[in-house]
Amino acid sequence: MRNSVVLIGRGPLFWEVKDFLTDYHFRVVTPDELSSEIRAVIDVETGVDEVKKHTLVQVESRIPSGVPVFTSALHRTATEIASWLKHPERVAGFSPLLLSEMTTVEISRPFQADDENVWNQCLLFWKELGKQVEVVGDEPGLVFPRILSLLVNEAAFALSEGIASAEDIDLAMKLGTNFPSGPLEWADEIGLDQIVAILSGLHREMGDDGYRPAPLLRKMVYAGYLGQASGRGFYRYDRK
């Protein structure tokens, strides 16, 4: 069935992307349920540990060489991820954040994706879903996730320095500069683990201390305060 998509990942992002694809009438299968007839592989693992690499290598060994592989480039470059695979030319990085809300999808092109035809075939997948495709350069976090994670980082530094309360930080950013959401509530929505993954990925690739994640964010992730999904982040949430 050409309408099957292999979805790799864990946590709330997995379920969000699964819902999104199901709404578009894809049959979403996990790597264990893999059949040979698939349209694409979508990997939303951030890849802070070895699971991402391991799973991608496993999945690749069981699919034809022409199936496009879209992989979350929030923590690593698409070029690095592509280097793990035997057929790196069909790999594209993407941002899984706000996938259903945004009319746009950010895609990054690894060095290895140097065949124009293969690349255009890859992009067709998103165009068929009605997404406006923005191909951007290949660095962790692409454009929106990178800017958002740095806004959250600065808000977290300000919070831990006692400059203002979390509520006041969010309120001030919405009223003072018209942000659609406060950075801390936005982090809770997206997941602090994702935010830290983007920051640490940028920190590693750029070697610039400007990307150093706020110690508060790291500790919140250690403690499992990941945001809405875990019931607690900068704010508390009733578990459903």
Next chain:
Amino acid sequence: MGLGIAEVLAVAGYQVQVAELSPEIFERAVDGLRKRLVRQAEKGRFTLEFADTVISRIQPVYQLDELKTADVIIEAAVERLEIKKDIFAKLDAVTSPDAVLATNTSSLSVTSIAAATKHPRRVLGLHFFNPAPRMPLVEVVLGAETDSELAEAVFGWMKQLGKKPVKVADSPGFLVNRVARPFHLEAYRIIGEGLASKEQTDRILRAAGFKMGPFELQDLIGIDINFAASVSVYEGFFQDPRFRPHRLQQAMVERGALGRKTGKGHYNYEK
């Protein structure tokens, strides 16, 4: 900015004295205010009579010692530390020590301005956003010596005026100017590294929910203003790399491409 704050207070019913350097400057500013109020009255927001009343509540003075009976003084003079320190030292000397002395500075240290007075406990920041009558946010900035009860009282007063105040500890950029830095600086880094174009960056951020992307927003704010804010926060944090300004930002300023006000900035506005 000063007259915008005066408008907020006069609309709320207060008698406001405005200390200006000369009648010419004051009259020019009041003419502007009168036109704005008349336009709003014509739109039916209030009567022309109310507009007149508001104007009549705003009276100019040209010597700081004429402010000696004021309960609250909000300073919105030019953004220069020596000038503000000088103003605060004079106000400290002529007013009762119970009067509240506030500064509308957007980038200078409230603590340092307060240090020019003998009563730093009654000095705080009241950072309005431009235009003050329309922007509800006010950062109530507590300097190192600011009395917290006094700050609480001023906070409550701002709420009564219909503002949305937030309490902020004195630190470079206070809250909004600091936390918004990455929105601009990271956008410059992204284009500087050749990862995306300005148009693309703006499009992506709009798609993510921002009303404006960073480059179109800077054109509105003024690229020089935005650059000055970047430099000031960067220096304030002793050059922490998080706040490092970008060479492309400076290049825009050097070219005189400052945004809408000069007809060209990141985008072209010339007709």
